[in-house]
Amino acid sequence: MTTIIDGKQLAKEVNAKTKERVSALKERGRVPGLVVIIVGDDPASAIYVRNKHRKATQLGINSIVRELPATVSQEELLAIVETYNVDPSVHGILVQSPLPVGLDEQAIVAAIDPAKDVDGFHPLNVGRLFANLPGNHPVSxxxxxxxxxxxxxxxxxxxxxxxxxxxxxxxxxxxxxxxxxxxxxxxxxxxxxxxxxxxxxxxxxxxxxxxxxxxxxxxxxxxxxxxxxxxxxxxxxxxxxxxxxxxxxxxxxxxxxxxxxxxxxxxxxxxxxxxxxxxxxxx
Amino acid sequence: MTTIIDGKQLAKEVNAKTKERVSALKERGRVPGLVVIIVGDDPASAIYVRNKHRKATQLGINSIVRELPATVSQEELLAIVETYNVDPSVHGILVQSPLPVGLDEQAIVAAIDPAKDVDGFHPLNVGRLFANLPGNHPVSxxxxxxxxxxxxxxxxxxxxxxxxxxxxxxxxxxxxxxxxxxxxxxxxxxxxxxxxxxxxxxxxxxxxxxxxxxxxxxxxxxxxxxxxxxxxxxxxxxxxxxxxxxxxxxxxxxxxxxxxxxxxxxxxxxxxxxxxxxxxxxx
Missing domain, CATH: 3.40.50.720 (NAD(P)-binding Rossmann-like Domain)
Structure with missing residues (x-):
């Protein structure tokens, strides 16, 4: 007998727990904040970002989608990431991949505060995972x-x-x-x-x-x-x-x-x- | 026919190249500096540290062995690491393992400037290796x-x-x-x-x-x-x-x-x- 693993059902269960945790945080005056940065107008990326935004909002997470033109420079993008790094209302920062040609994606990811690296792609968090270090750290x-x-x-x-x-x-x-x-x-x-x-x-x-x-x-x-x-x-x-x-x-x-x-x-x-x-x- | 891989001979060849590179650096007024920190009196560690010091000195590297008593506190050890982090004459910092019970080895390793992490154990360098990132980074x-x-x-x-x-x-x-x-x-x-x-x-x-x-x-x-x-x-x-x-x-x-x-x-x-x-x- 084969078990078909029902990802939709399991995701519902995970989301239900997440929603409860968000409610508990809000009772203490805290609201989880997620920033998704999207650069340019890749249609697939736009769909992914919209789905994330919708789900986050459903669960009570404060979701911010920051849309930037494909012409944004590396320095401008780094400066924008930094504003979210220091913003205490933001707990997770995600830069939607792929970035337009000319932007250094690895440098952008490395500029995200590792404590806000919700994708788990920062090399420090990759290292913590691979070294199996104890303590809390985000992962892919x-x-x-x-x-x-x-x-x-x-x-x-x-x-x-x-x-x-x-x-x-x-x-x-x-x-x-x-x-x-x-x-x-x-x-x-x-x-x-x-x-x-x-x-x-x-x-x-x-x-x-x-x-x-x-x-x-x-x-x-x-x-x-x-x-x-x-x-x-x-x-x-x-x-x-x-x-x-x-x-x-x-x-x-x-x-x-x-x-x-x-x-x-x-x-x-x-x-x-x-x-x-x-x-x-x-x- | 089996090849017995001669590690001694190969090490000699690597060391010869290293010595040449040290000479070339010295001609430009630069001396590679290595600090090995040893805490306590583990006899095996003492031998390892002595061997490293001898080899570094032979090759023209400026080798400093910093011996600390087993009673050193975490804060003191972190402060000592920091003095070498900011010392421009030091290019590699190594804390000999194991540390006495009571010291948090992972925290010490994570306190070493990743650019001076000659053992390649800093989680940032571990992550760079595991992510196969381009650019220079030390590895184990x-x-x-x-x-x-x-x-x-x-x-x-x-x-x-x-x-x-x-x-x-x-x-x-x-x-x-x-x-x-x-x-x-x-x-x-x-x-x-x-x-x-x-x-x-x-x-x-x-x-x-x-x-x-x-x-x-x-x-x-x-x-x-x-x-x-x-x-x-x-x-x-x-x-x-x-x-x-x-x-x-x-x-x-x-x-x-x-x-x-x-x-x-x-x-x-x-x-x-x-x-x-x-x-x-x-x-």
């Missing part, structure tokens, strides 16, 4: 949401083998760090990996984040594996699909996330959760 | 020395499978990050790993850093693998030995490091190399 939201999904399943992770396909800074690398910190044996595969199928077939937990539609097929998965599909791809008919060939793979697995309705809703719920964390941690 | 010396060893061999790393046994912040984790950044498929195993042998037998490059004498035996290694032994263990007769059962394993490998004379000499040579890097990068 997509892999954190996936950890919430994994912890919702009746399975022990310790000692089992996780294979992460993809090594991006947003998903693959922090995912590997979190699974390692959860005491899993962790393998990271990527574009240069030889014999990918040989490796993925040894995975008890398989996380796929490559952007290649249906890269992982039935033959690539061990029976009884847990499969997490981070892909948001388009198939030949333009339909949204994942990096995993769901129809072929699903019945072989113990649990699998669908696309859509799997990882996607969890990422935004986790972003909201982490905004409230940052507010609480700032006290 | 033992895995960096191992990368120098691997690059000395006539082998392409890209796409091959590296297995790292051990997940410490000093060796295992940064080693995994460096091998991933070198485009290898990377697996990290540790104390909770099930079926360790099954995993190690798939390794083209096997790095073992567990502190368990002779954990890896002939049956655990793939024919033709490159085996790097970070262990500094004692066998039943008190003799220095590694995590790998050298006699059984060596003839099966393409290349292997001995203990002693393998990774050990490379670590200290890399520390000196990185001190000079920090001096050059500070210009």
């Amino acid at each position: 939201c997509t892999p954190r949401g996936i950890m919430t999904m994994l912890h919702s399943l009746p399975v022990h992770l310790r000692g089992k083998h996780a294979v992460v396909v993809g090594r991006s800074m947003i998903v693959g690398r922090p995912m590997a760090a979190m699974l390692l910190n959860a005491d899993m044996t962790v393998s990271v595969a990527h574009i240069y990996t030889k014999n990918l199928s040989e490796l993925t077939r040894t995975a008890d937990v398989l996380v796929v984040a490559t952007g290649v539609a249906h890269l992982i097929k039935e033959k690539d998965v061990k029976p009884g594996a847990i499969v997490i599909d981070v892909g948001m791809d388009r198939d030949e008919n333009g339909k949204l699909t994942g990096d995993v060939d769901f129809d072929g793979v699903a019945e072989k697995t113990a649990a699998i996330t669908p696309v859509p309705g799997g990882v996607g809703p969890m990422t935004i719920a986790t972003l909201m959760e982490q905004t409230v964390d940052l507010c609480e941690w700032s006290e | 010396c033992t895995p960096r020395g191992i990368m120098t060893m691997l690059h000395s061999l006539p082998v392409h790393l890209r796409g091959k499978h590296a297995v790292v046994v051990g997940r410490s912040m000093i060796v295992g984790r940064p080693m995994a990050a460096m091998l991933l950044n070198a485009d290898m498929t990377v697996s990290v195993a540790h104390i909770y790993t099930k079926n360790l042998s099954e995993l190690t037998r798939t390794a083209d490059v096997l790095v073992v850093a567990t502190g368990v004498a002779h954990l890896i035996k002939e049956k655990d290694v793939k024919p033709g693998a490159i085996v790097i032994d970070v262990g500094m263990d004692r066998d039943e007769n008190g003799k220095l030995t590694g995590d790998v059962d050298f006699d059984g394993v060596a003839e099966k490998t393409a290349a292997i490091t001995p203990v002693p004379g393998g990774v050990g000499p490379m670590t200290i040579a890399t520390l000196m190399e990185q001190t000079v890097d920090l001096c050059e990068w500070s210009e």
